[in-house]
Amino acid sequence: xxxxxxxxxxxxxxxxxxxxxxxxxxxxxxxxxxxxxxxxxxxxxxxxxxxxxxxxxxxxxxxxxxxxxxxxxxxxxxxxxxxxxxxxxxxxxxxxxxxxxxxxxxxxxxxxxxxxxxxxxxxxxxxxxxxxxxxxxxxxxxxxxxxxxxxxxxxxxxxxxxxxxxxxxxxxxxxxxxxxxxxxxxxxxxxxxxxxxxxxxxxxxxxxxxxxxxxxxxxxxxxxxxxxxxxxxxxxxxxxxxxxxxxxxxxxxxxxxxxxxxxxxxxxxxxxxxxxxxxxxxxxxxxxxxxxxxxxxxxxxxxxxxxxxxxxxxxxxxxxxxxxxxxxxxxxxxxxxxxxxxxxxxxxxxxxxxxxxxxxxxxxxxxxxxxxxxxxxxxxxxxxxxxxxxxxxxxxxxxxxxxxxxxxxxxxxxxxxxxxxxxxxxxxxxxxxxxxxxxxxxxxxxxxxxxxxxxxxxxxxxxxxxxxxxxxxxx
Amino acid sequence: xxxxxxxxxxxxxxxxxxxxxxxxxxxxxxxxxxxxxxxxxxxxxxxxxxxxxxxxxxxxxxxxxxxxxxxxxxxxxxxxxxxxxxxxxxxxxxxxxxxxxxxxxxxxxxxxxxxxxxxxxxxxxxxxxxxxxxxxxxxxxxxxxxxxxxxxxxxxxxxxxxxxxxxxxxxxxxxxxxxxxxxxxxxxxxxxxxxxxxxxxxxxxxxxxxxxxxxxxxxxxxxxxxxxxxxxxxxxxxxxxxxxxxxxxxxxxxxxxxxxxxxxxxxxxxxxxxxxxxxxxxxxxxxxxxxxxxxxxxxxxxxxxxxxxxxxxxxxxxxxxxxxxxxxxxxxxxxxxxxxxxxxxxxxxxxxxxxxxxxxxxxxxxxxxxxxxxxxxxxxxxxxxxxxxxxxxxxxxxxxxxxxxxxxxxxxxxxxxxxxxxxxxxxxxxxxxxxxxxxxxxxxxxxxxxxxxxxxxxxxxxxxxxxxxxxx
Numbered sequence: 002x003x004x005x006x007x008x009x010x011x012x013x014x015x016x017x018x019x020x021x022x023x024x025x026x027x028x029x030x031x032x033x034x035x036x037x038x039x040x041x042x043x044x045x046x047x048x049x050x051x052x053x054x055x056x057x058x059x060x061x062x063x064x065x066x067x068x069x070x071x072x073x074x075x076x077x078x079x080x081x082x083x084x085x086x087x088x089x090x091x092x093x094x095x096x097x098x099x100x101x102x103x104x105x106x107x108x109x110x111x112x113x114x115x116x117x118x119x120x121x122x123x124x125x126x127x128x129x130x131x132x133x134x135x136x137x138x139x140x141x142x143x144x145x146x147x148x149x150x151x152x153x154x155x156x157x158x159x160x161x162x163x164x165x166x167x168x169x170x171x172x173x174x175x176x177x178x179x180x181x182x183x184x185x186x187x188x189x190x191x192x193x194x195x196x197x198x199x200x201x202x203x204x205x206x207x208x209x210x211x212x213x214x215x216x217x218x219x220x221x222x223x224x225x226x227x228x229x230x231x232x233x234x235x236x237x238x239x240x241x242x243x244x245x246x247x248x249x250x251x252x253x254x255x256x257x258x259x260x261x262x263x264x265x266x267x268x269x270x271x272x273x274x275x276x277x278x279x280x281x282x283x284x285x286x287x288x289x290x291x292x293x294x295x296x297x298x299x300x301x302x303x304x305x306x307x308x309x310x311x312x313x314x315x316x317x318x319x320x321x322x323x324x325x326x327x328x329x330x331x332x333x334x335x336x337x338x339x340x341x342x343x344x345x346x347x348x349x350x351x352x353x354x355x356x357x358x359x360x361x362x363x364x365x366x367x368x369x370x371x372x373x374x375x376x377x378x379x380x381x382x383x384x385x386x387x388x389x390x391x392x393x394x395x396x397x398x399x400x401x402x403x404x405x406x407x408x409x410x411x412x413x414x415x416x417x418x419x420x421x422x423x424x425x426x427x428x429x430x431x432x433x434x435x436x437x438x439x440x441x442x443x444x445x446x447x448x449x450x451x452x453x454x455x456x457x458x459x460x461x462x463x464x465x466x467x468x469x470x471x472x473x474x475x476x
Numbered sequence: 477x478x479x480x481x482x483x484x485x486x487x488x489x490x491x492x493x494x495x496x497x498x499x500x501x502x503x504x505x506x507x508x509x510x511x512x513x514x515x516x517x518x519x520x521x522x523x524x525x526x527x528x529x530x531x532x533x534x535x536x537x538x539x540x541x542x543x544x545x546x547x548x549x550x551x552x553x554x555x556x557x558x559x560x561x562x563x564x565x566x567x568x569x570x571x572x573x574x575x576x577x578x579x580x581x582x583x584x585x586x587x588x589x590x591x592x593x594x595x596x597x598x599x600x601x602x603x604x605x606x607x608x609x610x611x612x613x614x615x616x617x618x619x620x621x622x623x624x625x626x627x628x629x630x631x632x633x634x635x636x637x638x639x640x641x642x643x644x645x646x647x648x649x650x651x652x653x654x655x656x657x658x659x660x661x662x663x664x665x666x667x668x669x670x671x672x673x674x675x676x677x678x679x680x681x682x683x684x685x686x687x688x689x690x691x692x693x694x695x696x697x698x699x700x701x702x703x704x705x706x707x708x709x710x711x712x713x714x715x716x717x718x719x720x721x722x723x724x725x726x727x728x729x730x731x732x733x734x735x736x737x738x739x740x741x742x743x744x745x746x747x748x749x750x751x752x753x754x755x756x757x758x759x760x761x762x763x764x765x766x767x768x769x770x771x772x773x774x775x776x777x778x779x780x781x782x783x784x785x786x787x788x789x790x791x792x793x794x795x796x797x798x799x800x801x802x803x804x805x806x807x808x809x810x811x812x813x814x815x816x817x818x819x820x821x822x823x824x825x826x827x828x829x830x831x832x833x834x835x836x837x838x839x840x841x842x843x844x845x846x847x848x849x850x851x852x853x854x855x856x857x858x859x860x861x862x863x864x865x866x867x868x869x870x871x872x873x874x875x876x877x878x879x880x881x882x883x884x885x886x887x888x889x890x891x892x893x894x895x896x897x898x899x900x901x902x903x904x905x906x907x908x909x910x911x912x913x914x915x916x917x918x919x920x921x922x923x924x925x926x927x928x929x930x931x932x933x934x935x936x937x938x939x940x941x942x943x944x945x946x947x948x
Contacts, residue, residue, distance in 0.1 A: 040540070121489075
């Protein structure tokens with residue numbers, strides 16, 4: 002690891018906005034927040050994956066991956082982060098290095114690749130991602146990007162987050178650091194208003210941001226930049242002129258919020274668009290901070306009235322599902338971040354939360370879960386697929402909400418399952434989204450297919466067993 | 477026939493190629509009670525896992541040695557040993573199958589050497605077979621990784637045995653679906669022969685519901701079957717990519733081999749059935765005689781929609797050959813062919829040239845074609861060009877039922893022909909008013925008759941409804 006990357010990682014592990022981090026001794030803080038991975042029992046993405054996820058939604062730049070085919074070839078265009086305009090971010094670009102590049106270095110190929118993409122696609126900027134192999138052979142992407150920026154007169158941004166540097170979450174932060182180092186503050190907006198905000202850590206999955214934006218528009222609040230969902234390079238470059246920052250996903254890019262506060266004095270708060278209460282709180286916080294920053298005070302009253310109308314409508318729409326959903330048991334397996342923010346809304350529809358994962362949740366998140374659900378809720382750090390399967394098969398839950406990787410645990414146990422992670426197709430943001438989520442839960446549970454698949458075969462329940470399975474049981 | 481041209485670009489845009497370790501993983505997923513492991517950073521595994529899940533819609537057992545920066549530089553022995561012990565303790569697989577990645581190959585980890593040491597240090601692994609294949613990301617592609625993995629399985633586990641005259645070994649190509657493998661097994665068994673399929677994803681990735689949760693693969697070639705491959709009377713391979721493993725079987729146990737460059741199409745299947753009749757000494761069953769006749773009829777019915785269409789196709793070498801040849805058999809012209817790596821298969825392709833490139837090359841070459849053929853990542857290009865897309869190969873993540881799509885045997889060939897034809901039928905061009913405007917000379921000529929008539933004629937609406945009626 003280059004000295005600069007090392008210093009950078011140490012830097013992101015000093016997080017003034019995190020209580021746990023600040024509670025550590027200097028020595029412990031240097032070790033970072035990353036749990037040591039267990040070989041042979043690890044799952045999840047790498048730092049490169051994290052950096053790419055964090056920045057890929059910036060829609061009008063070329064995202065060029067410098068490395069062998071696996072890093073981009075196996076992962077491009079795999080998330081439904083929506084753009085209202087440019088589609089260039091969905092094009093996969095990679096240097097696809099070969100054996101000779103490993104031996105002689107891939108810097109020349111990278112430089113030529115940058116020239117090619119500028120010639121062919123003319124983006125406002127190119128983001129160049131480092132990977133394990135090119136980092137290991139010593140390709141200096143920062144130097145290549147510096148030279149290319151001088152030569153071609155366009156910002157060529159190095160994203161130095163090779164996979165082996167750490168897990169996905171570290172990559173989110175390193176990607177964010179690149180924005181702070183090379184992008185934010187390099188341009189001035191055409192004009193500013195007292196209602197300008199940035200939304201940080203929002204990826205506009207399946208267009209979710211667009212469920213929220215009309216609310217802000219109605220209040221006259223302008224989104225100066227979103228980082229990164231439906232983002233544009235020039236907007237993000239001039240994001241430092243916003244009056245308020247909202248941090249959406251509490252862990253992924255907090256360093257942008259804290260450093261923008263240090264550098265430009267922009268206050269920030271952490272909020273969520275998932276769930277009715279959270280949506281309303283977020284609107285209130287935005288209004289409060291904007292007024293503190295000098296916006297006219299009538300914003301507060303207007304916000305409250307909007308919230309009142311929207312909340313009443315949302316609860317009324319959820320109410321109609323109550324009769325069908327009351328008492329149904331939900332198992333939440335979300336990686337933890339979003340758990341508490343949707344629990345309240347699910348409870349409003351009469352659903353009972355029987356368990357939730359807290360793997361990625363902070364202490365604060367855990368407190369909130371306890372507050373919402375009482376002490377007897379089953380919080381688990383890391384449920385094995387086998388435990389999950391057993392829980393579903395023994396019908397201790399009626400539906401599981403989780404990401405794509407665990408869906409088959411539910412489906413093989415012949416249990417309803419709803420995708421609430423990044424590969425999903427339904428948007429669940431704001432007052433609109435939570436109603437959609439409850440409707441999808443109802444749709445999943447009410448589907449008659451569950452009765453069908455649970456009818457045992459007439460010739461005995463073992464009809465579909467393949468011989469191999471019994472062999473394993475005996476092993 | 478086709479000449480191979482290297483795309484001279486420095487930057488691959490919209491990659492076609494998938495990495496070697498992913499291909500190796502697919503091969504390992506066809507072994508029963510197996511846990512595949514990628515020796516690399518956890519991202520290598522995570523990306524591959526997500527793609528596999530999206531394609532097969534199945535839980536995919538796949539582990540990682542979770543290399544970090546320090547272990548990458550100092551060497552991955554400790555991680556590899558820890559991974560093997562952890563997997564043995566947690567999932568108790570019969571086989572742990574390891575492939576390397578770009579990261580550990582660049583460092584130069586001597587995994588073969590590591591495994592010798594692990595065996596000495598960890599007697600608790602004595603009941604677990606370990607297969608290793610070297611698959612750097614920066615060499616070759618998916619098909620190559622699969623090919624080398626199958627060879628590694630053979631070289632590690634097959635031992636010479638007395639020959640059983642009625643047993644044959646089938647080596648499927650990486651692009652065959654679980655349903656394809658089932659089809660071939662059925663054909664072979666109808667001749668009274670028993671068959672060992674290596675690897676057999678029809679047992680593990682066919683989308684069945686097992687009675688219990690298992691951490692390893694849910695089926696596939698068992699360890700006993702792999703070992704028994706040494707007794708087969710013959711090895712049949714599908715695709716040039718199986719030659720390496722067939723040769724390894726020949727070296728180990730002297731098994732004669734025959735490689736079918738494809739099993740999609742009429743004549744290649746005639747050849748397969750003749751070969752099986754020869755080995756078994758039995759006539760071709762009535763069932764397949766009838767299927768052959770059905771295929772002929774299907775080809776006749778479909779040729780209207782496939783004749784003379786221009787096809788832009790991008791796929792790995794053996795799949796390109798299989799689908800490209802069938803389309804050509806059906807009257808299509810391969811106007812743009814893109815592939816991933818060099819292969820002897822390209823020499824057989826009925827096309828002028830094959831570009832070793834990416835989906836940008838396909839998109840550029842597809843401007844005047846009628847049909848795009850590639851994996852799901854071609855969907856953006858198809859949308860931009862507004863052309864139908866036939867999804868083939870890996871990954872196909874925006875369609876379900878991939879495990880049950882067939883393209884081999886008479887009936888599988890028929891399935892693929894129907895799919896192509898129906899796709900073309902959906903895009904039959906509808907003509908509109910004004911599709912056949914008169915030339916200016918004709919108009920001028922018509923106008924010059926008399927001044928009063930020419931004013932009417934200059935409005936095209938007057939004559940063209942009649943033309944449209946006539947064409948309808």
